[in-house]
Amino acid sequence: MATLKEVAERAGVSQSTVSRLLNDPSFSIKEETRRRVLRVCEELGYRNVFRPAIAVLDAPPSGEELQDAYFSDLRKVLAECAESMELDQPTFIRSIHELTERAAEFDGFITVGAAVFPEADLRALHAVLPHGVCIDTNPAPHLFDSVRPDLSQTMLDALDAMIAAGRRRIAFLGGVGSIMGTHDYPEDIRELSFRQWAAHLGLETDGLVYSSGTFTMENGYRLAEQLVADHREAGSMPDGLIVAADVLAVGALQALNALRVAVPDELAVVSVNNQSIARYTSPSLSSYAIDQRELARMAFSTLIDGLKHERRVRRHILLTTELVPRASFVPRA
Incomplete structure (x- = not known):
């Protein structure tokens, strides 16, 4: 000692x-x-007394109620996780500029939210507060650590489950996002992964990817309407639909109900996030659950590890998701 x-x-x-x-x-x-x-x-190892001062960069989401609910739940989970790990409660900060200015008050930070930060702002933050963990996103892979659900694997799992259930003409419904780091392309990682895995599995995707606009219920309704308009009269309707997030899926189910598309008999639907509303849609929504408690626990553990060891190599941790089956899609047993 x-x-x-x-x-x-x-x-x-x-x-x-x-x-x-x-x-x-x-x-x-x-x-x-x-x-x-x-x-x-x-x-x-002199004494176990290190209690780091941690900030949470709480980047505001889009303003959509269901998307807000996901991040609101994550904030609560972070506070609960800090208490269970016997850490001081984190300080929530809404602006990257404020966090940069107040960097001397903290040992490290965790980010939550849907905001996209300019590269210059991320580098300025790293210069004064080099230890940070981004939850759900990976905006600066060479600057900060990240803990995220493995959405690429989720897309493969969803395709495998659909195929096993006899669905071969599978569509995708998503929104605009960024791929990774400072590469701000109008393509979400779920769409990119869906296209890649579908191609590997020999599935046709031409005319079956509907991915534009924001992650809102209204956009989900609009995209589902467009899908039905494009394919019903042509006799080319898909028999499976993978949706990038519950907030879009809620709107999509409303549109499918209004257009009298039978779910799941005519079109099986599965989504991602497993928010509480998935239990109350009509029909109830099958969705891949993201374990927020594990996201929070791994974020704190990764940050503390980096602080203790002054680690310079960045860690990017992917967590699996798990399908919670409901009426909109029942996988083969």
Whole structure:
């Protein structure tokens, strides 16, 4: 075990400073120095006292109620996870510029939300706060860590399940997103993965991908309407539909009901996110669940690991999803 002298030398302070910090709660010291000493204590195994100051960059979502609900749930889960891991409660900050200005107050950060940050803002943040973990997104792979659901695998799982159930003409319904990092292409990772996996599986996709506009119920309704208009009279209706997110799927089911498309007999529908509303749609929506508690736990663990070891190699962790079957699509047993 390390000695008090070794901790003081590594932290660049006196032995008395270390002793008073650890034993006198009223001892006044600069916050930056306090965090540095506690981090050295943790690194050297002197005492398990490191409680990092963590910010949550709470990037505002689009304003769609169902999408807001997903991120609202994630915020609550982060707070609960911090408590269960005996960490100080994180500070929620809504602006990347504010976080950059207040960087000296924190050891690291976690991001949640749907905002896309300019590359210059991400680099400016990294210059003053190099340890961060992005949940659900991967905006700067060489700057920060990330923890995300493996949506590429989810698309393959959904296609496999549809095929096993006898569905071979499978359509995709999605919205506009960005691929990774600073490459802001109008294509979401779910659409990209659907196209790639469908091609590998020998499935036809021409005219079966409907992916434009925002992730809203209204857009889901519009896209489903267009799908039916394009294929019903032509006799080319798909028999399966994979939807990128529940918020789109809710609107799509409303359109299919209005147009008297029988779900799942005529068109099986499966989505992603497994939000609570999936239980109450008509028919109830089969959806791949994203484990938010595991996202939060891995985000905190990854951030703390990076802080403890001053890690420079970035980690990008993918978590599997699990189908929760309901009436809109029942997989083969």
